[in-house]
Amino acid sequence: MKKYFLLCVALLIIFASCIQAENEGDEESFVTDHPSQSEDEIENERDEMAVGTAGGKKLLEFVVTSDLHFTSHDVVSIYPMTEAVQELTDLFLEWVIRRRPNALIMCGDNTNSGREDDYHLLQQKLVRVREAGIPIILVPGNHDFGNGHGDLFDKYARELCDFESEDAGSMSFSVRMPGIRILSMDDCSQNKDYYGEFSEDSLRWLQSEAKEAGDSDEFLLFLSHHNVLPGGEDAVDSQYVIRNQNLRDLLPECGVRLCLSGHKHSQEIMRYGGLYEIVSATPLASPHYFGLLSLYEDIVEYHTMQLDFSGSISTMARGDAAGNSAGFDFGPVLEEEARKNHEMLETILSKADLSGFDLREKAAISRLFEEFMNAQNMGEIALKRDEIMGNPYYDDFIEAFSDLNYGPWMKQVLENTELPGNTLRISRH
Ligand SMILES: [Fe+2]
Numbered sequence: 001m002k003k004y005f006l007l008c009v010a011l012l013i014i015f016a017s018c019i020q021a022e023n024e025g026d027e028e029s030f031v032t033d034h035p036s037q038s039e040d041e042i043e044n045e046r047d048e049m050a051v052g053t054a055g056g057k058k059l060l061e062f063v064v065t066s067d068l069h070f071t072s073h074d075v076v077s078i079y080p081m082t083e084a085v086q087e088l089t090d091l092f093l094e095w096v097i098r099r100r101p102n103a104l105i106m107c108g109d110n111t112n113s114g115r116e117d118d119y120h121l122l123q124q125k126l127v128r129v130r131e132a133g134i135p136i137i138l139v140p141g142n143h144d145f146g147n148g149h150g151d152l153f154d155k156y157a158r159e160l161c162d163f164e165s166e167d168a169g170s171m172s173f174s175v176r177m178p179g180i181r182i183l184s185m186d187d188c189s190q191n192k193d194y195y196g197e198f199s200e201d202s203l204r205w206l207q208s209e210a211k212e213a214g215d216s217d218e219f220l221l222f223l224s225h226h227n228v229l230p231g232g233e234d235a236v237d238s239q240y241v242i243r244n245q246n247l248r249d250l251l252p253e254c255g256v257r258l259c260l261s262g263h264k265h266s267q268e269i270m271r272y273g274g275l276y277e278i279v280s281a282t283p284l285a286s287p288h289y290f291g292l293l294s295l296y297e298d299i300v301e302y303h304t305m306q307l308d309f310s311g312s313i314s315t316m317a318r319g320d321a322a323g324n325s326a327g328f329d330f331g332p333v334l335e336e337e338a339r340k341n342h343e344m345l346e347t348i349l350s351k352a353d354l355s356g357f358d359l360r361e362k363a364a365i366s367r368l369f370e371e372f373m374n375a376q377n378m379g380e381i382a383l384k385r386d387e388i389m390g391n392p393y394y395d396d397f398i399e400a401f402s403d404l405n406y407g408p409w410m411k412q413v414l415e416n417t418e419l420p421g422n423t424l425r426i427s428r429h
Pocket of ligand 1: 067109263
């Protein structure tokens with residue numbers, strides 16, 4: 001199972017350069033917004049969305065992200081952007097403050113390894129958001145307990161969150177806003193290992209919260225770090241999925257229609273009957289996604305956005321608590337990201353078994369591989385599946401990668417990914 005995890009992690013960082021270049025001119029991109037918007041543009045869009053959609057009046061809006069892996073240390077990472085995670089965090093939070101959502105939601109792995117100094121610095125940054133009147137809702141992730149640094153989530157992260165009630169046996173809590181109850185579920189305390197799991201007591205607390213939400217006609221939003229549903233890479237079981245076997249049946253019984261999670265570092269939306277789950281990608285890797293979730297009178301709507309690194313930021317990244325107005329140039333780290341991703345793509349291609357194919361066939365197989373990886377990285381497998389699987393070289397493409405495990409994995413993803421990962425619109429009831 002672990003090899004699939006490593007494979008997926010590797011896949012996430014492959015296509016940064018070509019994907020970003022494509023998106024700049026891609027009118028059909030799902031990217032509908034980005035952080036370089038002027039304040040007037042942001043305000044105009046908010047007004048437009050407030051007065052008119054088929055889903056009724058807009059009630060609330062949330063900015064959603066996951067797996068920031070914030071650190072102030074020089075750590076080994078597969079993501080070159082980790083070097084600039086402090087500045088990236090400033091850029092993102094500045095946009096959040098300008099956008100003025102009803103809350104900022106972060107679905108775990110908020111820090112890279114749960115170190116106290118990292119928690120402290122991240123807290124300083126998040127305090128600026130809260131002081132701007134934007135509530136913060138954090139979920140613990142396995143990395144927030146990492147490397148023997150213990151559990152500081154409660155001291156530094158939960159302290160930032162204003163909640164109505166909490167589970168006595170874990171760090172789960174609930175937040176109520178008009179028309180919605182948000183359950184920030186701690187699936188890590190029970191098992192501070194790689195897997196997510198809830199105790200029976202925590203599930204009983206969840207059920208009592210759900211009962212109250214049902215009695216109050218509140219939309220129930222379930223947040224966790226690990227996933228509730230298996231994704232396209234494995235339709236039956238997955239190492240990413242929370243271990244409680246009955247969870248995917250229990251949640252709909254409790255009235256939950258939508259879950260938000262992270263952990264995979266890739267963008268994906270899954271469905272199980274009437275239960276939907278949005279998995280947020282890490283903002284550290286291309287395409288540097290985060291999400292906007294909107295609650296309307298009749299519908300709930302989600303779409304991804306991309307960080308725009310071209311704008312200047314007021315950075316307090318390097319421990320300058322007062323902040324300063326020095327711009328930060330993301331150019332070098334983006335170039336390194338593109339170079340590294342290209343190199344990894346070339347490495348994988350070089351290991352595929354293309355013997356027995358002529359030059360034309362090799363080129364066609366390579367193109368299919370690139371198309372798959374691009375679509376996977378952008379959360380667009382469901383949109384590109386028919387085109388890829390209908391290609392006359394599809395069987396050769398799968399076969400060429402079969403000895404690397406990539407072949408079976410790509411086939412599973414293509415066959416099992418039902419929904420586009422970038423946009424969702426469901427009824428509220
Ligand atoms: Fe993570």
